[in-house]
Amino acid sequence: MKEVLLSIIGAGPAGLAAGLYGGRAGLKPLLIEKLSPGGQVLVTDWVENYPGFPDGLSGYDLIEKFASHARLFGMEELSGEIEEIQPVDGGFELSLSGGEPVFSRKVIVATGAGPNKLGVPGEEELTGKGVSYCATCDGPFFRDQTVAVVGGGDSAVQEAVFLTKFASKVYLIHRRDSLRAIKILQDKAFSNPKIEMVWNTVVESIKGKDGVESVELFNRSEGRRWELKVDGVFIFVGIRPNTGFLKGLVDLDENGFIVTDDWMRTSRPGIYAAGDCRSKPLRQIVTAAAEGATAAYAVEHDLAMQE
Amino acid sequence: MKEVLLSIIGAGPAGLAAGLYGGRAGLKPLLIEKLSPGGQVLVTDWVENYPGFPDGLSGYDLIEKFASHARLFGMEELSGEIEEIQPVDGGFELSLSGGEPVFSRKVIVATGAGPNKLGVPGEEELTGKGVSYCATCDGPFFRDQTVAVVGGGDSAVQEAVFLTKFASKVYLIHRRDSLRAIKILQDKAFSNPKIEMVWNTVVESIKGKDGVESVELFNRSEGRRWELKVDGVFIFVGIRPNTGFLKGLVDLDENGFIVTDDWMRTSRPGIYAAGDCRSKPLRQIVTAAAEGATAAYAVEHDLAMQE
Numbered sequence: 248m249k250e251v252l253l254s255i256i257g258a259g260p261a262g263l264a265a266g267l268y269g270g271r272a273g274l275k276p277l278l279i280e281k282l283s284p285g286g287q288v289l290v291t292d293w294v295e296n297y298p299g300f301p302d303g304l305s306g307y308d309l310i311e312k313f314a315s316h317a318r319l320f321g322m323e324e325l326s327g328e329i330e331e332i333q334p335v336d337g338g339f340e341l342s343l344s345g346g347e348p349v350f351s352r353k354v355i356v357a358t359g360a361g362p363n364k365l366g367v368p369g370e371e372e373l374t375g376k377g378v379s380y381c382a383t384c385d386g387p388f389f390r391d392q393t394v395a396v397v398g399g400g401d402s403a404v405q406e407a408v409f410l411t412k413f414a415s416k417v418y419l420i421h422r423r424d425s426l427r428a429i430k431i432l433q434d435k436a437f438s439n440p441k442i443e444m445v446w447n448t449v450v451e452s453i454k455g456k457d458g459v460e461s462v463e464l465f466n467r468s469e470g471r472r473w474e475l476k477v478d479g480v481f482i483f484v485g486i487r488p489n490t491g492f493l494k495g496l497v498d499l500d501e502n503g504f505i506v507t508d509d510w511m512r513t514s515r516p517g518i519y520a521a522g523d524c525r526s527k528p529l530r531q532i533v534t535a536a537a538e539g540a541t542a543a544y545a546v547e548h549d550l551a552m553q554e
Numbered sequence: 555m556k557e558v559l560l561s562i563i564g565a566g567p568a569g570l571a572a573g574l575y576g577g578r579a580g581l582k583p584l585l586i587e588k589l590s591p592g593g594q595v596l597v598t599d600w601v602e603n604y605p606g607f608p609d610g611l612s613g614y615d616l617i618e619k620f621a622s623h624a625r626l627f628g629m630e631e632l633s634g635e636i637e638e639i640q641p642v643d644g645g646f647e648l649s650l651s652g653g654e655p656v657f658s659r660k661v662i663v664a665t666g667a668g669p670n671k672l673g674v675p676g677e678e679e680l681t682g683k684g685v686s687y688c689a690t691c692d693g694p695f696f697r698d699q700t701v702a703v704v705g706g707g708d709s710a711v712q713e714a715v716f717l718t719k720f721a722s723k724v725y726l727i728h729r730r731d732s733l734r735a736i737k738i739l740q741d742k743a744f745s746n747p748k749i750e751m752v753w754n755t756v757v758e759s760i761k762g763k764d765g766v767e768s769v770e771l772f773n774r775s776e777g778r779r780w781e782l783k784v785d786g787v788f789i790f791v792g793i794r795p796n797t798g799f800l801k802g803l804v805d806l807d808e809n810g811f812i813v814t815d816d817w818m819r820t821s822r823p824g825i826y827a828a829g830d831c832r833s834k835p836l837r838q839i840v841t842a843a844a845e846g847a848t849a850a851y852a853v854e855h856d857l858a859m860q861e
Contacts, residue, residue, distance in 0.1 A: 260605070263605065264605045264840065267603060267605055268603065271602075271603060271736065271738055272736045272737060272738065273736065273737035273738055273741075295578075296574060296575065296578060296847075297606065298567070298570065298571045298574055298619075298620050298623055298624075298843045298846075298847070299604065299606060299607070299616060299619045299620055299623065299843075300606070300619070300623070301619060301622045301623035301626050309606060312605075312606045312607070312608060313605050313606055315608045316605055316606065316607070316608035317605075319608050320738075429578065429579045429580065429854065430579060430580035431578055431579065431580055431627075434580075509834060509835055510835050527816055528816055528817050528848060528851065528852065528855075529847065529848045529851045531844075531847055533571065533840065533843050533844045533847050534844040534847060534848060536605045536606075536840050536844065537838075537840045537841040537843065537844030537845070538844070539605075540603075540605070540836065540838055540840050540841060541835060541836045541841060544835065544836045545835065547736065548835075
């Protein structure tokens, strides 16, 4: 069985920053990732608020920089999906789907979060056939077509603006009468002639045969129900953490995010958490990176205390 | 009196990241700084661990990027030193030495920290005459000379290695028998032929007339006292926060660092803290930046809740 001092699960900004700091501290961390490095950043078209890059850069480019930075300090990588973390004497045994298990003294969980679903009829059946949770991935398929964006936060508004690069018309459907998004994004949306706001309205179902043809809408303040013809539906109604495999192992908050102290220690000694999967106020690249750095520092500190 | 929604005191990575996020949120933040942007980063020769810059860059270059990034989103700047923060109706009145006062609804304190002194005879008199707290600033003055570095943490060891670029000999004087610095730095120091370790030893005084001539040392394990001829003394024995002006206004920890919650809110509603002046485990550029971003987000959130 492969034995390491530190495993890091997940290769978004939090996991890669933990790899950088853990590597620089001489821990030879092992980064375990399902696919390739990236996380949610890869579905971000353009990053304009990671401090130090005033010109902005693509999510892909930023992750490449993070990954090569961490590799420079000796981070190793393993491809695989964690099935279970089993506490054993002196550390943890990580079971991987389709791979040898790994013994690790300490574990940093940086598995991030994924999109919430609306949970309406047609959503699951038409996912990948016009229903999408990633404008960067699927926006280009809707050139000169009509799409609906569902949500009212930063992501929904930012992606609605982004989609106007391709679509001829974007309906921004929001269940309230005002947006939650920051002002700069609201201003961009309101001044964009391709975006039409649909206030106080929820999606009741998504209809179509081989692809999306329409959405059934319900205006909650007027009690009105109607059908809107669209070619695509982009859903941005929050995120849920990828923490299912941790149930019973560490304390989670009411939404399933991992609770930690200031050192990123979870309720179980030896397991740390960083990034979007953590219970915290602000989910940004820079906060994920800082938490990854802090978690690696805590691991280094806690290992030294045990020696 | 100038009136703003948000003032940020201090222009290191924390203050500038708060400026970036506050600006992007449309708050038109006012950054108040004694001198020019920088903070402790400017005394760092080379930054190799801010995630996203695998090639490393100088502290000066990184701060320039942070500052231009924040200015891009509308951060304003004011030169001045804060003398007092006075709670008034609906916000705070900031008194500046040699300038008009400013009314601000919210205040983010990002005043950083400065070097601890040894507190030994000769230290104060010879500061700037061979006694230094900044290798980047003063190292080049000691070409082909002999210097002492005092301390055993990351800063002391990193700067000792840096000083070998100039000095012909560097004594690293540490009061314990092992270093606290991370392993990669220890390895660099131990393998550098110009560095000689002086273990279990404290500096009792610094001697010299117009400049440093020697240090009086005491080996604690052997009870031995002797004089070592050096041309310069670089002191890296921890930091103390620049929070004196906050006494009685917000809760500080036993070392004077500002206590906050996860949102960077201090004990006084309307005042937030970020960066090295905050009570926390890890003081790095990336953690300062994340806290600045989070503090600005908290301000935006708290202002919106009040409207």
